[in-house]
Amino acid sequence: RSGAATNFGIFRLFNSGGGELTLNNATITGGNTPSNVLGGAIFNGSTVTINNSTISGNEALEGGGIYNEGTMTINNSTISGNEARAADFSAYGGGIFNSGTMTINNSTISGNIVSDAGYGYGYDDQYNGGGIFNRGTLTLNRTIVSGNTAYALGDEIYARSSATTNSNNYNVIGYSGSSRSDGFTPSGTDVVPAGALNTVLNTTLADNGGPTLTHALISGSPAIDIAPAGDCSGAPVNGVDQRGVSRSQDGNVDGTAACDAGAVERIPQVCAVSISTPYNLGGVVINFDDLASTNLNCVRVEYVDGNHPNATSSMSNDALETGRYWRLSGLQADGTTPATGTFQADITLPYTGADADSRACKWLDGSGVGFGWDCGTDADNTEGTNTVTRDNYTGGFSDWAVGDNVGPTAVTNLQSQTTTTPFNWVAASLATLLMTLGTLITLGKRRG
Structure with a gap:
């Protein structure tokens, strides 16, 4: 792909035993676990930070993209096209299953699904949470959760009654006037788009620049310029989007630069x-x-x-x-x-x-x-x-x-x-995996 190295073939990470792992500028795709395994791309029982990365095209029983029972922070990243697929009569969390503590900043979660695989009828608490299934503590900041699908409840987000879901920080949830969520209600500065999904973002995961595939924002999207510029100038997103494009731009062309929700900042x-x-x-x-x-x-x-x-x-x-x-x-x-x-x-x-x-x-x-x-x-x-x-x-x-x-x-x-490409992307988009003792990376199918 232009401006980036070829995807580097990582298709599953397993992190447990007290270690810490940081994943930068990576693509994890093609993780297809056995039917009773958790976390199609990533299983975390310890501490993981994901920066500027794309998790797509993975499959598991719970947490088609990510299963977290530890502590996880996701910054400037895209979780797209993952599937939680039933092995008997249940499946949860097409994009993410969280039973630990998770914070998601300026990320896009779209196109993930929970399917019943022909096993059941979608009873309550089965086949739930197309984008996110939360039974732990989840905090969303300037994040898009839109365009996911669950066979039963909570297309975008499903939260157990015992879970804590913190938002009210310029998130974009659902579309067509509905948050499409269960057990969670957006509030305060969060936005539920009135228009269809195709007025929020481009549903095609594509090369929009940078080392990873992303979902671009559509002109007029409610995610554009949603947050004050200062909210994105420092850590954890450090004034850039997933591609390395500076935040904040004036995406809605009103003369004032502000920060967009999601992983991609729209260029005016x-x-x-x-x-x-x-x-x-x-x-x-x-x-x-x-x-x-x-x-x-x-x-x-x-x-x-x-x-x-x-x-x-x-x-x-x-x-x-x-x-x-x-x-x-x-x-x-x-x-x-x-x-x-x-x-x-x-x-x-x-x-x-x-x-x-x-x-x-x-x-x-x-x-x-x-x-x-x-x-x-x-x-x-x-x-x-x-x-x-x-x-x-x-x-x-x-x-x-x-x-x-x-x-x-x-x-x-x-x-x-002199260069004909003034903005040089990092030549190697291989993940930077920083591990301490106790971290195990398993490349291949691994039982969670």
Whole structure:
């Protein structure tokens, strides 16, 4: 897959005996346990942390994806397409079965099922909890649980009367006006979508960038910009989504960046663009003057927190180390094919304290004079109140950053610094498994 190593073949993890395990940037798929075994992908009786990972296509009697009877934290991850399948007259927790203590932050749980396999009729307390079956302590923060199915009760979440389920923290539960849950009611800042499932997220697990497959948010999804930006700036999600895209973006294009629920942060996008109309995407304003030489229909602006990887050289590029940059891109009318050709536009970047020495600079992306940054001249740039505008820019899309006291072309020192993929995903998306004594990893079918 583009930007990622091939899935690394782990299909079941068994953790018990007092050990601790941390799983990063992993895909666990294809775990198909014997009919009486717990946890199709992961069985945890100790302590597990899952970061930026996807658990999909696994099967077990209880906990098709995950069975937890210890302590587990799931951050920025996707639990999708797993199945709890009956071996006799019961099955629980298509995605997750929790009888311990579990906290789920900014994750997406969708497309999991509990099936009866032809054994029973779905009596109370059988075949329950399509997304999550909880009989322990469960805490949900900015998480989507939508589009799961149970043969009997609790398509999204089933909670035993003895269980504790903490929410009220910008979660999105169910769809079509129903939480589709049993023993649990969303409250406070949680949202039950009024629309159908396809107004919440894309139900196809797909390559949306990054090392793992994810579910993208649909334009207008209630999960977009649901939480204050500050809620996602620190631990445990640390200002990024599952793919490594910066949180928070202005996904609903209202001019204010906020944090999305779920594993994927939506990048601001507007379509059917036209000339002489200012488009504000997360504080970057684009006003097209001429679109005659391009097949552009949609424009996207991704905010990236941190200095551009090519912002430093032995020459003047240190003046571009302003702590953030923006990736501008365009799509054709089909919404997926990159736009081609050139356009003319005024491009305004936000910059606190902008003055006459501030410039809006475009990364030349491996082409053009100097293989570096095009910052234009003083005449090409206009400073405003906490903004700098590149006037009448003509060209295509690329990365943009603010430069302070830079020349017209801030040339990188070495051509080898140039890359046609400015955002480099970690080349090896193999899991980082940190184990202490007592942790047993079993690759293969293992009785839980």
